[in-house]
Amino acid sequence: MVFPTVVVKLADWLLYQLLANSCYRAARKMRTYGFLFRNPSAKAPQHPHFFPTIAKFNNLEKARESQTLVCDIHGALLNPHSFFPFFMLVAFEGGSIFRALLLLLSFPILWVLDYELKLRAMIFITFCGLKKKDMETVGRAVLPKFFLENLNLKAYEVFSSAGSRVVFTSVPRVMVEAFLKEYLGVGNVIGTELHGVGGYFTGLLSGSGLVVKHRALKEFFGEKKPEIGLGTSSLHDHLFISLCKEAYVVSSEGGANSASSTTLMSRDRYPKPLVFHDGRLAFLPTPLATLSMFLWLPLGLFLALLRLFVGIFLPYKLAILVGSLSGVNIRIKNPNPNPNTNPNSKGVLYVCSHRTLLDPVFLSTSLGKPLTAVTYSLSKMSEFMAPIRTVRLTRDRKQDGETMQRLLKEGDLVVCPEGTTCREPYLLRFSSLFAELTDEIVPVAINTKVTMFYGTTASGLKCLDPIFFLMNPNPSYYVHILGKVPREMTCAGGKSSFEVANYIQRQLADALGFECTNLTRRDKYMMLAGNEGVVQEKKRMKP
16 A cells, blocks of 8 residues: 555656646746747846945956955856757757757757756756767867857956956856866866766766855855855855855846847957867857757758759859859959969969868859869868869878979969868968969968858868858858969068968958968867877878
């Protein structure tokens, strides 16, 4: 008789917890917020502020350098919205498109759950079976871009004034630690720990469970009180920051104005320049944006294949026309440069900034003539689909120089001396090898714009790069063909190859409004993929 009684009580508890409570929460949310799937915290009634807002914070400059500040990244440092998009980034970039779809389908259920159950459910769906190595890559190479774009400027000004910073958060520590330490200079990050087996996450929490901020603060500091506390207007955060000597609230009052461009941090204010980042998604995957992406995918794949067909098989002028009708925005400036080629030289060397693998293709289409492109690591699939001739280089300077000299005698040649692509408005250091080959050099400033998918990757499948770029609804390509480099600015005019490379780099940067850097291909791959980006050479070195 004991077992049936236990079963009845368990069923009664489940019905109450999962149905009664959830239906009550759903009805209350619908009544308060309507049927819009927006972040409830942005519309929820605000509790009275027991602490002053950050507008009243007095920055005493050097006096603050010896003080310690504590806060949470969610709600305080980031502009107030759900953490769902960041879980979606981990699910899509670290997991797979199917994991991302599962997380999206669970959103209606997540929406009616309370904060703790919602967080546990998102953690399980996102991390169950996920490789720890993949999460490390996403945390280092993908998430920082989106964190920076949603960083609250006013909160960061308070945050950066303190000499020592400690972040307490209930979101998984592995999602935020790399960003907080690398970009914001945080000393310690106390977040929810995840359970793992071998090299995989189980989707469950460690024995300590979700971090309760005020308890974690007491355990970390003991009897000592941190000088500054930064939190939101929620009662939980009031309890958290009440343990500090000073406490300030990041207010979300003002509705849309609180997330306006005046409170978001502009690129020039970033604590550290964002030069490299990885991942396919070019947008913050909110529920509505993610749903739009999944609805677009079938049509996007069809358009990508159509655009590939157009680029491969149609004549240049017709390819531009049909490509434009399919949604590809092509802007060409100075398509007839007339480089006045030296009669002793058979080919012109076009030196391009590097944005995607399609750069030589769009340049060839813009000029209306066939070109040869030299590459370092092009996949077999990309070589097969390329409508122009491609030749692989070996990274042996002498051998590559001889190859390019031979190709120049056969016709016009395209080279991207950065050696790899860069998404942001920066130019990487130019290799000087091209400057030693000829004085018939024409710089080409190339830029791209996407709204849904990036057409480059450091850790993913490179053979899919052109497909992803062409899957965008309205991808843009800007091709500005500059004038031929004056003879006196070439090696034939007495300049060293390094001087020529630096001169052309500055020319292209000025034309694009970009910034020159000394960063290289190796720097990019070490940061984004944890290797030097020379996989094949490493394999040959193995016994």
